[in-house]
Amino acid sequence: MSSKALEQFLRDNIADLKNRGLYNEIDTVEGANGPEIQIGGRKLINLSSNNYLGLATNDTLKVVSKEAIDTHGVGAGAVRTINGTLDLHQKLEEKIAAFKGTEAAISYQSGFNCNMAAISAVMNKDDAILSDALNHASIIDGCRLSRAKIIRYKHSDMNDLRKQAKEAVESGKYNKIMVITDGVFSMDGDIAKLPEIVEIAEELDLITYVDDAHGSGVLGNGAGTVKHFGLQDKVDLQMGTLSKAIGVVGGYVAGKQNLIDWLKVASRPFLFSTAVTPADAAASTKAIELLMESNELVEKLWENGAYLKAELKKLGFDIGNSETPITPVIIGEEKVTQEFSKRLFESGVYAKSIVFPTVPRGTGRVRNMPTAAHTKEMLDEAIEVYKRIGKEMGMIE
Ligand code: PMP
Numbered sequence: 152m153s154s155k156a157l158e159q160f161l162r163d164n165i166a167d168l169k170n171r172g173l174y175n176e177i178d179t180v181e182g183a184n185g186p187e188i189q190i191g192g193r194k195l196i197n198l199s200s201n202n203y204l205g206l207a208t209n210d211t212l213k214v215v216s217k218e219a220i221d222t223h224g225v226g227a228g229a230v231r232t233i234n235g236t237l238d239l240h241q242k243l244e245e246k247i248a249a250f251k252g253t254e255a256a257i258s259y260q261s262g263f264n265c266n267m268a269a270i271s272a273v274m275n276k277d278d279a280i281l282s283d284a285l286n287h288a289s290i291i292d293g294c295r296l297s298r299a300k301i302i303r304y305k306h307s308d309m310n311d312l313r314k315q316a317k318e319a320v321e322s323g324k325y326n327k328i329m330v331i332t333d334g335v336f337s338m339d340g341d342i343a344k345l346p347e348i349v350e351i352a353e354e355l356d357l358i359t360y361v362d363d364a365h366g367s368g369v370l371g372n373g374a375g376t377v378k379h380f381g382l383q384d385k386v387d388l389q390m391g392t393l394s395k396a397i398g399v400v401g402g403y404v405a406g407k408q409n410l411i412d413w414l415k416v417a418s419r420p421f422l423f424s425t426a427v428t429p430a431d432a433a434a435s436t437k438a439i440e441l442l443m444e445s446n447e448l449v450e451k452l453w454e455n456g457a458y459l460k461a462e463l464k465k466l467g468f469d470i471g472n473s474e475t476p477i478t479p480v481i482i483g484e485e486k487v488t489q490e491f492s493k494r495l496f497e498s499g500v501y502a503k504s505i506v507f508p509t510v511p512r513g514t515g516r517v518r519n520m521p522t523a524a525h526t527k528e529m530l531d532e533a534i535e536v537y538k539r540i541g542k543e544m545g546m547i548e
Contacts, residue, residue: 172485173508183208186524188501195501196533198519203368203476204448205524206398206438215437216430223429231426232415239432244403246439250374251391251405252383257414258403258435260427262364262392265402266293268418269388270331273358273410274299277326279319281312281357283343285336290362300325306336309347320355329358334366334376338510338518340473342366345376349385360388368396369475373442373449393435396442401427401435451523452476455530459521462534467547471516478519479505480537482546488515491544498536 168174181189185208188197206212219239229235240258247256259265270293274280278299282290285306294301302319305311312330319328330352332343345361352359363375371378373396377386387410393401404414415421426432442448456476464470469481482488485506492504495517506515521530541547 172489186522186526186529190501193496193499195496195499196525196529198500198502198521198533200520200522201365201395202398202524203396203452203520203522204398204442205522206396206441206448208524209398209438209441211441212398212434212437216434219429219433223433225430226428227426229425230421230423232422235426237426237429237432239429239436240426243401243432243436243439246436247391247403247405250439250443251389252374252378253389253405254408255411256403256405257411257418257421258393258401258427258432259418259420260401260424262362262390262394262402263289263292264420264424265390265392265404266290266362267296268293268420269390269404269414270294270329270360271296272414272418273297273360273388274327274329279325279328281316281319281328281330283307283332283336285338286331286333287337287362287364290331290333294331299329307341307344309344309351312348313351316351316355316357327358328355329360331360332362334361334363335369335475335477337365337477338505338516339471339479340475340477342370342376342379342474345380345382345386349382353385358388359386360390361386362390364390364392364395365475365477367391368442368449369452372446393431393438397435397438399431399435399438401431448523452521455521455523455525458527459519459530459534462530463519463537466534466538466541468537468541476521478521479516480519481514481516483513483515485512485515487544488517491540491546492517494540494544495536498540500533500536502533 178190184200186197188195227235244256244258259268266289274297276298280294280299281302281304284303302315304315334343366376370376377389389405391403393399460470460478471479471481482491488504488506495502502517502519505518
């Protein structure tokens with residue numbers, strides 16, 4: 152038997168999303184998520200994954216994962232605080248701390264989980280959080296979970312941040328105050344103004360939290376946005392994911408030993424949810440080692456990003472103001488954006504449209520994520536398709 156109220160709720164809400172053109176049909180990738188993918192039997196150049204360095208299909212990491220399965224099995228067996236902390240998790244956390252230049256680190260099952268866990272373990276109802284208006288959904292949810300007062304400041308607007316932070320401090324209403332930001336904003340590819348954020352934080356004694364999901368493996372020779380600006384000693388919580396440039400799955404926070412000690416006793420997903428598998432932990436550790444040993448993949452990523460951006464710009468597309476390899480092609484109207492992406496797909500290029508509510512109304516875009524694994528031939532083929540469809544749809548001359 153099923154609840155009538157539930158049936159009504161599901162019917163109404165799904166119909167509503169469909170009516171508004173917001174119901175997302177999910178594509179299934181048949182095989183690996185590399186620079187080329189197959190969907191519905193069709194081979195496509197993949198410009199939509201976060202596999203920035205191509206590590207999700209790296210041969211060395213495959214070997215290391217298989218070895219970890221042989222030695223440790225397929226599951227961690229328990230939550231971390233009972234006996235699910237394997238030596239492989241320990242090694243991973245030591246490696247993350249070395250990679251980020253901090254005293255210690257803690258890992259979680261995903262980046263999303265990590266933001267929910269860490270923000271709510273550090274902040275509570277007596278506190279306030281200043282959050283960039285374009286911060287990721289997992290930050291928003293983590294802030295809500297903490298029950299702290301959430302104060303949104305205009306995207307990367309340092310005057311607004313300073314003004315609102317001062318007001319919060321002067322109100323005397325809050326115990327701790329945090330400023331939280333994405334390191335790299337994934338919809339536009341712009342970088343947070345961390346030097347200014349840190350300056351304001353020092354002036355007003357704010358806690359600093361950077362979600363570097365899109366900066367790690369990309370900026371600062373791979374070590375991330377904080378390293379890019381040389382601010383390792385100035386950011387309290389460096390959060391990151393193991394699912395994008397690192398190519399595996401999981402999330403982490405790096406910081407001072409006492410912070411990590413606290414997260415290990417107070418962050419609920421660490422206490423109550425089983426740890427990542429041995430294969431995941433071993434592959435992530437090895438991926439970080441590869442990154443620390445060589446900058447080659449990071450350089451290739453930037454080379455490919457620069458090439459794609461330059462060529463699309465030359466063709467006359469609006470590629471926004473990205474400061475990273477993320478390459479949005481801003482189209483505007485939602486329906487036109489979706490049509491453009493569909494036509495790219497039909498011509499062998501997978502570049503997903505991103506429209507309201509993920510980005511503001513009227514700023515629909517097709518977002519391209521070039522990676523270190525793309526060859527020049529693949530990018531050239533994609534650029535040719537862009538050129539043809541852009542002309543057919545009257546977007547470029
Ligand atoms: N933070 C940001 C800024 C992200 O873009 C994402 C992934 N979309 C996450 C956190 C969540 O990371 P994960 O996919 O590892 O859960």
